[in-house]
Amino acid sequence: MFALGSLGMLCVAADTEWRTYGGDKGFQRYSPLDQINRTTLSNLDIAWSRPSLDTEYKDKFPDLNPSNYLRATPIMVNGMLYASNGVGLIEAFDPATGKTKWIQKPFPNSFKEAAGQSLRGVEYWRGGPGGKDERIIAIRGQFLYSINAKSGEPDYDFGDRGKVFLRWPTTDNVYYRASNGPMVVNDVIVIGGTGGAAFAGGSGDLGNQKEAAAENIRGYDVKTGRLLWTFHVVPEAGQPGNETWGKESWKYVGSIGNWGPMTADEKLGMVYVPLTAPTLAYYGGHRPGNNLYANSLVALNVKTGKPVWHFQMVHHDLWDYDNAAPPVLGDIRVNGKLIRAVMQANKNGFLFVFDRETGKPVWPIEERPVPQSTVPGEATSPTQPFPTKPPPFDRQGLSEADLIDFTPELHKEAQEIARHYVLGPLFTPPSVLSDEPDGKKGSLIVPGVWGSGNWNTGAFDPETGMYYAVSRTVADVFALTKQEDPRATIDYTIIDFNPEPPNPQNRRFTTGIPQEAPQGAGPRPGLPKPPVLPSGLPIFKPPYGRITAFDLNKGDLVWQVANGDDGLRNNAALQGLNVPPLGSNGRPAPLVTKTLLFLGDSSDAVSGRAGTHGAVQFRAYDKATGQVLWEHPLPAGTTGAPMTYSSAGKQYIVVPVGGQDYGAGWIAFTLKSPAANK
Amino acid sequence: MRRLIFAGFAVCAGALFAQPPAIFTAAQAKAATALYQEQCGDCHSMNLTGGTGPALTGDGFWASWNKKTARNLYSRILTSMPQGNPGGLTEKEVLYLMAYILQGNGYAAGETPLTSASQLDKVVLERVK
Numbered sequence: 001m002f003a004l005g006s007l008g009m010l011c012v013a014a015d016t017e018w019r020t021y022g023g024d025k026g027f028q029r030y031s032p033l034d035q036i037n038r039t040t041l042s043n044l045d046i047a048w049s050r051p052s053l054d055t056e057y058k059d060k061f062p063d064l065n066p067s068n069y070l071r072a073t074p075i076m077v078n079g080m081l082y083a084s085n086g087v088g089l090i091e092a093f094d095p096a097t098g099k100t101k102w103i104q105k106p107f108p109n110s111f112k113e114a115a116g117q118s119l120r121g122v123e124y125w126r127g128g129p130g131g132k133d134e135r136i137i138a139i140r141g142q143f144l145y146s147i148n149a150k151s152g153e154p155d156y157d158f159g160d161r162g163k164v165f166l167r168w169p170t171t172d173n174v175y176y177r178a179s180n181g182p183m184v185v186n187d188v189i190v191i192g193g194t195g196g197a198a199f200a201g202g203s204g205d206l207g208n209q210k211e212a213a214a215e216n217i218r219g220y221d222v223k224t225g226r227l228l229w230t231f232h233v234v235p236e237a238g239q240p241g242n243e244t245w246g247k248e249s250w251k252y253v254g255s256i257g258n259w260g261p262m263t264a265d266e267k268l269g270m271v272y273v274p275l276t277a278p279t280l281a282y283y284g285g286h287r288p289g290n291n292l293y294a295n296s297l298v299a300l301n302v303k304t305g306k307p308v309w310h311f312q313m314v315h316h317d318l319w320d321y322d323n324a325a326p327p328v329l330g331d332i333r334v335n336g337k338l339i340r341a342v343m344q345a346n347k348n349g350f351l352f353v354f355d356r357e358t359g360k361p362v363w364p365i366e367e368r369p370v371p372q373s374t375v376p377g378e379a380t381s382p383t384q385p386f387p388t389k390p391p392p393f394d395r396q397g398l399s400e401a402d403l404i405d406f407t408p409e410l411h412k413e414a415q416e417i418a419r420h421y422v423l424g425p426l427f428t429p430p431s432v433l434s435d436e437p438d439g440k441k442g443s444l445i446v447p448g449v450w451g452s453g454n455w456n457t458g459a460f461d462p463e464t465g466m467y468y469a470v471s472r473t474v475a476d477v478f479a480l481t482k483q484e485d486p487r488a489t490i491d492y493t494i495i496d497f498n499p500e501p502p503n504p505q506n507r508r509f510t511t512g513i514p515q516e517a518p519q520g521a522g523p524r525p526g527l528p529k530p531p532v533l534p535s536g537l538p539i540f541k542p543p544y545g546r547i548t549a550f551d552l553n554k555g556d557l558v559w560q561v562a563n564g565d566d567g568l569r570n571n572a573a574l575q576g577l578n579v580p581p582l583g584s585n586g587r588p589a590p591l592v593t594k595t596l597l598f599l600g601d602s603s604d605a606v607s608g609r610a611g612t613h614g615a616v617q618f619r620a621y622d623k624a625t626g627q628v629l630w631e632h633p634l635p636a637g638t639t640g641a642p643m644t645y646s647s648a649g650k651q652y653i654v655v656p657v658g659g660q661d662y663g664a665g666w667i668a669f670t671l672k673s674p675a676a677n678k
Numbered sequence: 679m680r681r682l683i684f685a686g687f688a689v690c691a692g693a694l695f696a697q698p699p700a701i702f703t704a705a706q707a708k709a710a711t712a713l714y715q716e717q718c719g720d721c722h723s724m725n726l727t728g729g730t731g732p733a734l735t736g737d738g739f740w741a742s743w744n745k746k747t748a749r750n751l752y753s754r755i756l757t758s759m760p761q762g763n764p765g766g767l768t769e770k771e772v773l774y775l776m777a778y779i780l781q782g783n784g785y786a787a788g789e790t791p792l793t794s795a796s797q798l799d800k801v802v803l804e805r806v807k
Contacts, residue, residue, distance in 0.1 A: 063795070065753035068742075087757065088764070115757045115765025141764065175762030195762060206720065206729065604741070607730055613741060660732075660742035 015095075016646040021073040021121025021181060023591075023643065025264045026329030029459035031644045034594035035651035040671055041596075041620055041630040047652060047670035050098040051663060052086025052118065057103055061111050068605040069639050070656040070664035071179065072118040073589075076645035077149070078134075081654070082124070084181065086664055088116035088140040090147060095647040098668060102152040104138075104145070116140055120261065120455070120640060121181035123189075124149060125222050137189055137222065139178045142167050144191065146225065159225030168195055168213045179455070183271060185264040185302040188228060189220040190271050192258025197279060204255030204279040205320060205449070208488040210286055212254030212279040217298075219305050229305030233257075233275055233293050246288030246379075253287055255279040256294045260455045261326040263342070268357055270308060272342055273298045274323035281320045282430045282478055283492040285377030290315040297327055297344045297352070299359060309359030313346045315381035318373065318429050319478070320449040321348045328467065330460040332552045334362055341552065343460065343467055345453035348426060349394040350387050351469060353552060363389035363555050370427035375480055377491055384427050389555030393469035393548040394452035395540070397425035398444055402540045404533070406577050414539040417531045418444065421477065430478035430494065442479025446540070448530060449476050450610065456589035456641065459597070461623065465553040468597060468623075470563065472545045472585045472610060475530040475538070535573035543583030544568070547590070547599065547626060561626040563588070564601050564619070566612050586611040589641030591653065597623040598644075598653060603637030605658045612637050618655065618669075632669070636662035698806055700788025701748070701797055702777035707787060710778035713771060717760045726782045731761070735783050740805045748798035752776055769795060 016033055023029045036044055051058075052070045066086030074083035076095055085091035090104040106113035122138040134149035135158075144166055146158035154162025166176045178193040197204045197212030204212050217231040233256040235241035242250055257276050264271045278287065278294045295314040298307050314321045325345035332341045332353075342356035353362040367383040395402065400423075403414040421444035422431045431443045452471040459468045480492040532538055543562035551558050564584035568574070586602020587610065601616035616637045620630040636659030644653045650670050658664030715724060721731030726739075733739045743751055756772045758764050767775070773792045781787060784806030792798075 063753040063756055065750060065757045067754070067758040111756075112765045117758050117761070117764050175760075175766075177762045605732075607732070660738075 015076075015079060015648075016651075017078075018074075018076040018643045018645045019124060021075055021641070021643070022261060022263070022326060025183070025185070025266060026460070027261055027263045027326035027458065028328060028330055028462060028592070029590055029641065030461055030592045032463075032594055033644055033646055033651045035646065036593065036644075036653065036669075036671060037595050038622065038629050043671045043673055044620075044630065044632065044669050045672040046632075047668045048098040049665055049667045050093065050100075051665040052656075052658070054085075054091065054100040054103060056100075057114075061114050063111065064114055066664060067117055068636075068658035068660065068662065068664045069603070069607065070118050070658045070666075071120045071640045072656055073121055073641045073643050074654055074666065075122060075124055076643070076647075077124045079647065080149075082122050082136050082149070083666070084119040084122055084138060084140070086118055087114060088118050089114070090122055090136050090138050090145070090152065092152060095645060095652060096650070098666065104147055104152055107154075119178055119181050123182050123184040125184045127187065127222070133223075135222070137182050137184055139166070139182055139191070139193070142176050144182060144189065144220065144225065146222070157224065164220060164225040166191065166193065168215065174213075179259065180261045183262045183264055184222055185271050186266050186269065187222045188302045189222050190262060190264070190273075190300075190302065191218045191220065192262060192273065194255070194257035194259055194276075196254040196257065204257075205277075205281070206494075207280060208483050208485065208490050208493045210279055210490040211252045214254045215257035217258060217273055217300065217305070219302065231273075231298070231300055231305045231307070235292060241292035244289040244292045247286060249287035253278050253291075259322060260324040263327050263329050264302065265329055265340070265356060269302050270356070271300050271302045272327040272329070272356065273300060274325065274327050274344060276322035276324065277314075277317045277320045280490055280493055281317045282494040283375065283378065283480060283490060284316050284318060285375070285379065285491055287316070288379045290381060291317065295321060295323060295346070297323055297342070297354075299342075299356065311344075311352065311354065311359060311361075311365075311385075313344065313350070313352060313385060314348065315384060316379070318378075318380065319348070319427070319445060321346055321447075323347075324454045325457045326455070328458045328460045329356060330462055330465070330467075330552075332362070332465045334553060334555075343458065343552065345393070345457045345469060347447055347449075347452060347454065349392040349396045349447055349452040349471065351390055351393060351467065351550065352385075352387055353390070353555070361387070362552075363387060371424055371429060373429040373431075375430065375432055375492055378429070380429055390550045390552070391557050393550070393557075393560075394471040394546065395446055395473045397428065398423045398446045398475065398540060399425075402446075404537060404539060404541050406574065406579060410533065410535075410537070410573060413533045417533070417539050421531075430480050432492070433479040433481050442477045444475050444530070445478050446473065446475045448474040450474050454587050456587040459590040459592045460552075461592050463594075465551060466558070466623065467550045467552050468590050468592065469548040469550065470546075470588060470590050470599065471548065472587065473540070473543065473583075474585065474610070475540065477530055533573070535571055537568060537571055537573055542568075542579075543581065544585040545583035545602075547597070547621070549623070549626060559626040561621075563599060564612075564617065566601070584612055584616075586637065588638050591642040591644060592623060593644060595623060596629070597621040598642050600634060600638035600642065600655055600657075603639045603658055604660045605637070605664070606639055613660065634667065635659070639664060698780075698785045698804065699801060700786050701790065701801060702780065702785075702787055702792040703789065704781075704787035706774050706777040706791055707781040710774035714775060714778045717767065717771075718775065721761060726779065734779050739783070743803045744805060746803055748776065748780070748801040748803055749795060751779075751803065752795055752798050
């Protein structure tokens, strides 16, 4: 024992890796590393920073100007960082310096092939004789790639010379879209993604046509790239769940993509797929029924692609309440019994917790009556699922009591605005925009379409059973209008959308410049923005962004704090008032370590009408209490999740940043003096 | 050094033009309407005000692009748009889209068509009052 200890002291500590962009296949976003702790935090400083794309590469293509929305969280494996860089190419860089080792070569080596966008993660796979076949698997544009993890060269035996074409067979030839990376489970690559319809950039959230391709889940052989299976997110004729689509709507409905990260239990051979809303969720008169597998968590057998169990978080969705968060996997102990759990946050503010092998809820989930729609033709689900534990992690619904009340004047302003809308509890349905001068302008819904918990929410501490939700509080106006346009195929929708006539020849793949604007294609307003006070403040009380800690051994909320304090604090209407922390209204993602919870302010370059402009803070919280222990300025907000690893005995924390007026890159923190590394 | 010279150009251009320079024709902006609607409008909205994607006019747009060169905006679009198919637009298409976006931000059309990205090098974007 003594000899082993001495030997250990003589050796350099082995690196601690971060092998998937969520930390592990269960997306715990957790590391046991503890060199950076509450005692050493005062010595934590920037170790290196680097742009999202190596400068030499940019010199090669001067017009290569990456987006400032750098989604990518690197992985760290075998002493190398790998990430989807600013243009989506796999880039390998040194964990101690950030210097580029190699970049995936576009083929052909042209600007067109080099252009692109980052994704949130890449995957590492190791197999073959002696485990010497090491690959990085990534999605870029329309393709799934496999490249050699050592050299960056394509794996020519994978697909078509190293890549597989991913586009859906849609009627309008819309592009396949992904935000996250692939998930490799044992020897199967599982792919989600969106792009079932052209409108709203492929997300299916806007428009006035209800037809779209179902964004099915696909499994590919990791060695060959061969398609192994397809899971139909809209069950086909004869499949269970097909009957939940009334009026034979299953024949044409679509979307229902996997937009949030998926997770996997490789021992169980199961992959957990969070699914989103159906096309144009705000009206469902054409699709009576519960509409499986929309808004469901589906556990698939990764070998077959067959569902083992599923749970639908929202029946017959009318609110765009996606399962956008990763279904986090972790073991909890409830009443003395060990449960291998999966924890799925929904945009509606609930965290659903199940036994991940059986799908049995850990705590009862009750079907409770909900408000019913008054929109002609709509058939609201009479009930919706309500978890009895844990409690919601963000505001649900809107009432008089929720309106801002820092001063009587502000409260009166909020009341004056609110009276024009239908207010109500969670699941208050959209309503028709009134023609009357003093009629209702629709339903004011909280959480809105961008909240509350999105892809960013969720981290799990396997030592304590704590789950950390990161959410934002936003409202949206759901005002439906009757679609009189003869080209519309849906009776009501949320906006006055005036599309061009559907024409597959004129969608997405046009390359020429039309000489004339199409006749009759008038302006198409965007999603209505939520009303605010004349001063720009939200009409409801803060916080507008929060962190919530749940003890999932008990199902209890342990603490909840405002996440930061965004620019609204400087609002003129709040000056001189004793205002609590307002919370940063963005989508930052957490990192949990042995004792700390790291979270940065969110960037204004992140989609979703949120984020903080300009310089912001990166913070360390005491994970047991939510107290801020440390903060460090960042030149711009975080655009993706932080990660941590150790290299040559030093712990690093790396986070992607970028802003509307700040070029994107990664920033690495470490302790600035060896003496502090105790 | 190249960057310093580039910045010098930018300052000169900003000082020279009390009004934004007319660098595209009305016909170009009009011709780009359908292309914008098809490739951009679903995310950025048909009137440039933003939706799932950022605004291309107003405060949100100018927070990003004030004092930057038009070439910078051109190259950003060329590199990262459209969302589903970055790099899928030709250089000519992006030039037309620049005409459309600039006109939507109050830039006046002129007699000289925008035919080359190099014409954007010296143009510093500034909000039209």
